[in-house]
Amino acid sequence: MHGPPPSRALRPPRTWPVAVTGGALLALVALASVGFGIIAVPWSTVAGDLLAAVGLGGAASDDHIVIVNLRLPRALGASCVGGALGTAGCMLQALLRNPLASPTVIGTAQGAMFGAVLAIALGLSRAGTLATSFTMSVGAVTLVLGMARTRRALPVESVVVTGMAVALMFMALARLLLAVTRDEYALGRMTQWLAGGLWHANWDELRMLAPLTVIGVVVACACARSLDLLALGEADAHRLGLRVRRVGTVVLVGSCVLTSLAICIGGMVAFVGLIVPHACRRLVGPTHAVLLPASASLGAMLVVVTDTVARTAVPPQELPLTVVTSLVGVPSFLVILRALRGRRQG
Amino acid sequence: MNGTPDGIERAGAENIDGSVPSSTGQATFGRGARLQPQQGCREVRSPMSSAHLRVRLDVEDVGFAYGSSRILDGVSASLTEGRLLGLVGPNGAGKSTLLRCLHGALRPRRGRVLLDGADVATLSPRELARRIAVVPQASSPAFAVRVDHFVGMGRFAHERFFGGPTPHDLQIVDRALDDLGLSSLRHRPVDELSGGEFRRVLIAQALTQEATVVLFDEPIQQLDLLHQLEVMEFARAFSRRPGCAGIVVLHDLGLAARFCDELVLLHGGRVLASGVPEDVLTREHIAHAYGVEAVVERSAATGAIEVVPLRAAPA
Numbered sequence: 219m220h221g222p223p224p225s226r227a228l229r230p231p232r233t234w235p236v237a238v239t240g241g242a243l244l245a246l247v248a249l250a251s252v253g254f255g256i257i258a259v260p261w262s263t264v265a266g267d268l269l270a271a272v273g274l275g276g277a278a279s280d281d282h283i284v285i286v287n288l289r290l291p292r293a294l295g296a297s298c299v300g301g302a303l304g305t306a307g308c309m310l311q312a313l314l315r316n317p318l319a320s321p322t323v324i325g326t327a328q329g330a331m332f333g334a335v336l337a338i339a340l341g342l343s344r345a346g347t348l349a350t351s352f353t354m355s356v357g358a359v360t361l362v363l364g365m366a367r368t369r370r371a372l373p374v375e376s377v378v379v380t381g382m383a384v385a386l387m388f389m390a391l392a393r394l395l396l397a398v399t400r401d402e403y404a405l406g407r408m409t410q411w412l413a414g415g416l417w418h419a420n421w422d423e424l425r426m427l428a429p430l431t432v433i434g435v436v437v438a439c440a441c442a443r444s445l446d447l448l449a450l451g452e453a454d455a456h457r458l459g460l461r462v463r464r465v466g467t468v469v470l471v472g473s474c475v476l477t478s479l480a481i482c483i484g485g486m487v488a489f490v491g492l493i494v495p496h497a498c499r500r501l502v503g504p505t506h507a508v509l510l511p512a513s514a515s516l517g518a519m520l521v522v523v524t525d526t527v528a529r530t531a532v533p534p535q536e537l538p539l540t541v542v543t544s545l546v547g548v549p550s551f552l553v554i555l556r557a558l559r560g561r562r563q564g
Numbered sequence: 565m566n567g568t569p570d571g572i573e574r575a576g577a578e579n580i581d582g583s584v585p586s587s588t589g590q591a592t593f594g595r596g597a598r599l600q601p602q603q604g605c606r607e608v609r610s611p612m613s614s615a616h617l618r619v620r621l622d623v624e625d626v627g628f629a630y631g632s633s634r635i636l637d638g639v640s641a642s643l644t645e646g647r648l649l650g651l652v653g654p655n656g657a658g659k660s661t662l663l664r665c666l667h668g669a670l671r672p673r674r675g676r677v678l679l680d681g682a683d684v685a686t687l688s689p690r691e692l693a694r695r696i697a698v699v700p701q702a703s704s705p706a707f708a709v710r711v712d713h714f715v716g717m718g719r720f721a722h723e724r725f726f727g728g729p730t731p732h733d734l735q736i737v738d739r740a741l742d743d744l745g746l747s748s749l750r751h752r753p754v755d756e757l758s759g760g761e762f763r764r765v766l767i768a769q770a771l772t773q774e775a776t777v778v779l780f781d782e783p784i785q786q787l788d789l790l791h792q793l794e795v796m797e798f799a800r801a802f803s804r805r806p807g808c809a810g811i812v813v814l815h816d817l818g819l820a821a822r823f824c825d826e827l828v829l830l831h832g833g834r835v836l837a838s839g840v841p842e843d844v845l846t847r848e849h850i851a852h853a854y855g856v857e858a859v860v861e862r863s864a865a866t867g868a869i870e871v872v873p874l875r876a877a878p879a
Contacts, residue, residue, distance in 0.1 A: 232728075315706035443728060446713075447720055449706045456669055457700065458773070459693030459721030504707035507728065 231508040233439050240515025247519045248293040251526040252285055256533050259285060287421070295419035296525040297518040298431040299484035300494075303327075304517020305438050306476040307491025308498075308510055312445040313469050314377055317499075317554065320492035321477040324381030328388035329358025330478040331486050335392045335408045339399050344423060344482075351478035358384050359470055413538030414485035416525050427483050434476045435514045441469065442506035449504070486540050489547025490517050496554055617644045620680060620777050620809045626665055627674030627833075628658075635661045637833040638675070643777070643811060648803035650824030650841075651813045654854050657830040659813045660701075663781050666811070667696045679777070693721035697770035699763075699780045708753035711765055715740055718772030733772075740768040744798075760791040767798065778802055780812040784819065792816075796823040821845055822868035829853055841869055851877045 249268075253261045263279045270278040271286045279285075307320040314324070321327035333354030337347035362384050366376040392412060399405050410417070444465045447455040455462045480487065498512040521539075524546070528537040621643040628636040636658045643649050651659045664670040666677055668684045677684040679695060687695075697718070705714065718740070719733040729737075741747050744764040749757065754765060763783065770778055780799055784792040796812075800823050803810035814820040820827055821841035828838040829845075831853040837844040850858045850871060859872045 312706070317706070440726065443720065443723065443725075446709075447717060449709075450703060450717065451706070453669060454700065454703050454705075456689055457667060457693065457698040458717055458769075459688075459690040461689055499707060504709050505713055 231503070231505055233442065233507045233511055236502060236508045237439070237511035237515070240511055244297060244515045244518050244522070248297055248522050251293050251296075251522050252289045254526050254530055255284070255289060256530070257281060257284055291419045291421050291424055292416045292525065292529075293522055294424055294428060295416045295483050296522040298424070298428050299416070299480045299487055300490055300517035300519065300521030301435055301514040302431050302476040302480040302483075302517075303487060303491040303521075304494040304498075304513035304515075305435050305510055306473040306480070307517075308495040308506070308513040309438055309445065309469050309473040309476075310491070311495050312449040312506060313466055313473075315449055315451060316377065317496055318378055318492070319381075320489070320495075321473065321480075322385065322488045323378060323492060324362055325358040325384035325388060326355045326474050326477045327481060327486065327488070327491070328385040328392070330355035330474070330481040331412065332388040332392045332395075333478065334411060334481050334485075335395055338404050338408050338411065339395055339401075341404070344426065348427070348478060348482050351482055352475060354388070355474040355478045355481075356471065358388055359474060363470075411485040414487045414540035414543075415528065415536065415538055416484050417529075417536060419483070423483070427479055431476065431479050431483075434472065434479065435510070438472055438476070439507070439510045439514075441465070441472075442510055445469065445506040445510070449506075484521070484539060487521065488540050488544050489551065490520060490543055493547055493550045493554075494520060496550075617646060618680070618807075619644050621666060621811070622678040622681075623662075623666070623675070624678065625675035626662070626672040626677060628661055628665055628670060628672050635833050636665070636672070639830070639833070639835055640675075641828050641835065641838060643809050645776075645807050645809050646804060647825040648800050648810045648812060648823060650820040650827040651811060651830065652815070652817060652820050652827055652844075653830035653836075657853070658833040659830055660781060662830065663698070663779050663811070663813055667698050667779060668692045669698075690721045693773055693775070695775050696777045696779060697773040697775035699766050699770045699778065699783055701781045701785060703762075703766060705754055708755045710750070711746060711752050711754055711757070712737060712741065712750040714754050715746070715765060715768045715772060718769040721773060736772050736774065740771040743771065744768045759786050760788065763787060763791065763795065767795070776805075776808045778808075778810045780810065782813050782815065784814070784816065792819065799823065817845055817850075817871040818863075818868070821870070822863075822866050845869060845871055 249264060250261070253259050253264050259279075259281045263281065264285055267279050267282050267285045268290070270282070303321060306326075310319040310321065310324060310326075311317055313319075321330075330351040333351035334347055336354070337350040340346075340350075342350060362377060362381045365384075366373065366380040368376075392408075396405065396408055396412070399408065444460060447458055447460045448462070448466060448469065450458070452462050477491075494517040495509065495513045498509055498516055501516075502508045502512045521543075524542045525539060528539050528542045531537055531542075619642050623639055623641045626636055626639045627634070639658070639662055641649070651662065653659050661670065665672050666684070668677075668687065668689065671685055679687065679692075684692065716729060716733065716737045719729055719736065723729060723733065741750055744767055746761070746764055746768055749761060749765075754762060757765060767783070778799070780795075783795045783799065787795065796819055799810050799812050802808055803825075812820075812824065814824075824841065826839055827841050827844040829836045829849055836853050837846075837849050845860055847858060847860055850856060850860070850873075854873075855877050857874045857877045859874060860869055861872065862868070863870045
């Protein structure tokens with residue numbers, strides 16, 4: 219501390235301390251959430267059951283099934299949904315240089331949603347659902363950027379406005395599909411999917427989707443430096459040596475992958491991708507090396523908590539997840555809008 | 565178009581005009597910059613020092629158009645090491661467009677730009693950023709990044725994809741901040757800086773690229789007198805460094821004449837005149853390019869020529 223510092227420039231913040239801290243907090247929140255429910259399980263029992271489940275001794279309790287096969291995958295699924303949406307929102311905000319961008323605002327989430335619902339109507343497999351969902355998500359973003367781009371610029375306002383229009387269109391398409399579907403079983407699943415929720419989370423599904431989500435978040439964190447440059451704008455990023463078009467496309471596609479993963483796991487969940495990066499920018503600053511892991515873990519925690527609220531608020535009824543997130547999200551959105559307007563005037 | 569090879573040779577010959585004070589103030593920045601002689605680049609022999617002066621940038625008959633509106637039409641010029649070249653001309657003459665062509669942000673429709681003999685169009689953005697730094701007119705980061713982190717982004721082209729900045733990178737950032745007197749502002753968010761401070765931040769960022777050619781795009785716009793002088797002195801000192809060179813786009817003809825070794829006067833996308841300031845900033849050229857009747861006189865205080873605009877020239 220007292221020696222002459224060889225370099226005074228502060229090292230840009232590192233990814234892993236934030237990732238480790240965020241991960242640890244998330245684990246605590248997720249484990250806590252497992253104890254809540256119609257059957258309240260003391261946390262000591264939860265811990266014992268989990269140890270037993272991974273073969274570290276201890277006897278499984280009577281609630282073993284509820285904890286390990288129902289609530290734990292739910293917590294994991296919620297973490298994946300939140301982590302993916304937080305990260306995807308962060309990527310879109312950097313790429314579009316717009317703190318209002320998010321998967322739901324620019325329509326990639328609704329595209330993915332329509333894709334998922336379409337896959338259910340067609341009776342596709344899980345992988346097929348993911349693929350359809352991803353394709354529609356990319357389709358939505360291509361449509362938005364294609365319509366919003368003028369000859370030489372990509373104006374922020376027109377991206378948001380076009381995005382909202384495209385989002386509404388895909389939502390309408392999903393509802394149309396709902397209206398023409400005859401199959402009762404498919405209809406039920408589609409309706410629930412539109413409302414968002416993690417009631418169907420199970421190990422089978424997560425075994426495939428959770429690792430993909432983790433990979434997506436890690437890859438995004440590896441691109442953090444490029445996102446820093448993208449947020450400076452196309453001209454600046456290019457003059458500093460970034461292949462803007464190529465990296466921008468990778469980031470866009472990456473955010474679509476994460477969004478469609480989130481949709482395939484938890485259905486429609488609004489506002490997480492918008493609020494979480496914004497809050498994290500206040501917490502840890504705008505450098506993506508820390509902003510991305512912070513957004514991923516805070517997003518995950520937020521969805522775990524909202525999902526816990528959704529399944530315990532009015533038992534035995536379960537609230538749709540997106541209802542809960544929107545009730546938190548809409549006021550936050552308005553607060554952000556006000557703050558932005560204040561900054562522009564001041 | 566207008567006799568390309570001849571144009572280049574002419575510019576080259578004027579580079580070595582003896583009236584230019586050679587390597588006076590040494591820049592305090594860019595110490596880490598190294599230069600290897602590149603193959604295929606021209607050299608001109610200076611009568612003053614008999615040293616070989618390499619041509620760093622060669623602009624060969626460059627043409628550019630946005631759609632059907634032609635912006636540049638057969639521009640040729642060259643930049644020799646140790647020189648600061650001023651790009652002047654009225655609004656819409658194509659100065660900024662030419663600058664963008666020079667660092668690969670725009671691809672010329674016609675002609676080519678050679679950096680040390682290599683066509684700029686064939687170099688990757690990363691390669692270019694290590695060799696040409698640009699100080700833009702403005703920059704608006706979407707989020708309020710801190711000064712030292714913003715300046716540190718200049719190291720992007722030197723960093724490996726994984727791992728981020730090394731202690732070496734941080735030292736370079738530190739030095740750039742020191743050289744521009746920004747050390748006390750390092751923790752401030754960039755959106756809280758004054759115009760003069762932010763300009764210095766942009767210059768510091770360009771310096772961390774360790775490029776030996778720096779392009780300044782209207783660097784003194786909206787700056788007060790003191791900051792104008794500081795930035796111009798900085799630009800000149802940088803160009804004096806061995807192997808380095810600079811180009812500066814300017815509207816102030818007096819400062820251009822005083823600080824630049826040579827000028828290129830653009831008008832309607834063409835080079836109207838180029839060479840030492842005395843030859844470029846003549847009454848006739850100014851009347852033709854700007855439509856302004858002016859008096860050109862030598863200032864007793866600076867020894868440089870000054871342009872005093874009088875009135876709109878009769879059509």
